[in-house]
Amino acid sequence: MVNVGIIGVGLVGSELINQLSAQISRRSLPFPLKIVALANSKVQLLSNTNYDPIDLDGWKIRLMSHGISTDLSVFTKYLAKSPDVAVVVDNTSNQDVVDFYPEFIKAGLHIVTPNKKAFSGELGFYKKIVDLAREKNVLIYHESTVGAGLPVINTLKDLVGTGDEIVKIEGIFSGTLSYLFNSFSPTEETVGDAKTFSDIVRIAKDNGYTEPDPRDDLNGIDVARKVVILGRLAGIDLSLDTLPVENMVPEPLRAVASADEFLTKLPDCDDHFDQLKKAAKNNNKVLRYVGVVDPVNGKSSVSLLSLSASHPFASLKGSDNIIAFTTKRFPNPLIIQGAGAGAAVTAFGIFSDLIKIAERTSSVGR
Ligand SMILES: NC(=O)C1=CN([C@@H]2O[C@H](COP(=O)(O)OP(=O)(O)OC[C@H]3O[C@@H](n4cnc5c(N)ncnc54)[C@H](OP(=O)(O)O)[C@@H]3O)[C@@H](O)[C@H]2O)C=CC1
Ligand SMILES: N[C@@H](CC=O)C(=O)O
Numbered sequence: 001m002v003n004v005g006i007i008g009v010g011l012v013g014s015e016l017i018n019q020l021s022a023q024i025s026r027r028s029l030p031f032p033l034k035i036v037a038l039a040n041s042k043v044q045l046l047s048n049t050n051y052d053p054i055d056l057d058g059w060k061i062r063l064m065s066h067g068i069s070t071d072l073s074v075f076t077k078y079l080a081k082s083p084d085v086a087v088v089v090d091n092t093s094n095q096d097v098v099d100f101y102p103e104f105i106k107a108g109l110h111i112v113t114p115n116k117k118a119f120s121g122e123l124g125f126y127k128k129i130v131d132l133a134r135e136k137n138v139l140i141y142h143e144s145t146v147g148a149g150l151p152v153i154n155t156l157k158d159l160v161g162t163g164d165e166i167v168k169i170e171g172i173f174s175g176t177l178s179y180l181f182n183s184f185s186p187t188e189e190t191v192g193d194a195k196t197f198s199d200i201v202r203i204a205k206d207n208g209y210t211e212p213d214p215r216d217d218l219n220g221i222d223v224a225r226k227v228v229i230l231g232r233l234a235g236i237d238l239s240l241d242t243l244p245v246e247n248m249v250p251e252p253l254r255a256v257a258s259a260d261e262f263l264t265k266l267p268d269c270d271d272h273f274d275q276l277k278k279a280a281k282n283n284n285k286v287l288r289y290v291g292v293v294d295p296v297n298g299k300s301s302v303s304l305l306s307l308s309a310s311h312p313f314a315s316l317k318g319s320d321n322i323i324a325f326t327t328k329r330f331p332n333p334l335i336i337q338g339a340g341a342g343a344a345v346t347a348f349g350i351f352s353d354l355i356k357i358a359e360r361t362s363s364v365g366r
């Protein structure tokens, strides 16, 4: 049995609870898991000392009405006393929660997360948690940090772990930016179908692809984080401070206070994006936002490129990601492609990480 404590029950966290709950009620879980703790930024709900599962019918109301103030020390101590394997799932994008990872690890709690900050933030912190986890025999799985549930991290770890040499990893790593440019700058445009850039950003937000503030997608930082994560797993010490990143948030909107104000003012900048699109179109090209991990030449980067319609990255659909691994064993790249954003596929990646932990700890216990 694995006891799960979930921190962050927003878009992705709620979907994870729905997916877990559905599999539990169908009795279809390949390994037994139960949720024994829930938290958002204000309140947390811990089960009893028997670690009985929290009743997932009406969990939102129960969290709000029976929850106590969120305190990650209390949350950690509770899970650490669990007689079974315990996992913390961090479904936030919050740095304070990330700063707590060393405490989770020291308490013997495994970690699963779609939160990119621990793996793309300060290099010293990243190395510290990797070393600490190794020392304490704790598993940290974060498949959904790149390409949502697509098996990107797992594939890269397997390539590196079996001694393959990474020559280059390149791709479209943002569901939001994939959707924006596939829609705004398509390979074939039907007259009358064209939408403004700002309209498309709103649709991406409504579809749950964007970060809580879409500027965190448009400024390239979200893709940069993914490039840093993959680079570090491939053995190069990339850092957000030094990676060249093209920021697409128009200059006048970088400092506006809120995401709502940004979305209200974005239509003023539609002309700017129209110009970029026209320039590409005049050369028979389309716009695509591409991330590159380049361990061989040291030229990793994140930028908006004009690509010909025949380029494999030009013909993606919807919010799909594409990730191409060129390695010594795969000189013709190994390609992973599919939906790379949205609550369902992100929660799928988290859920599958939880199952891996349940599987890998099932015979050894804690
Ligand atoms: N959407 C997608 O397609 C993808 C998302 N991700 C990642 O998934 C994560 C979650 O995204 P999403 O669900 O959209 O985010 P939301 O903003 O919808 O939810 C965030 C949740 O975290 C809680 N939270 C924030 N700070 C704290 C804190 N200090 N302590 C406890 N709880 C806290 C919030 O609580 P409250 O409501 O009280 O503020 C809320 O429940 C992010 O890291 C995102 O980058 C990764 C891949 C794809
Ligand atoms: N906002 C991100 C969500 C996943 O990481 C994206 O659009 O890819």
Ligand code: NA
Pocket (backbone or CB within 6 Å): 143, 144, 145, 146, 147, 148, 149, 150, 151, 152, 153, 349
């Ligand atoms: Na993934």
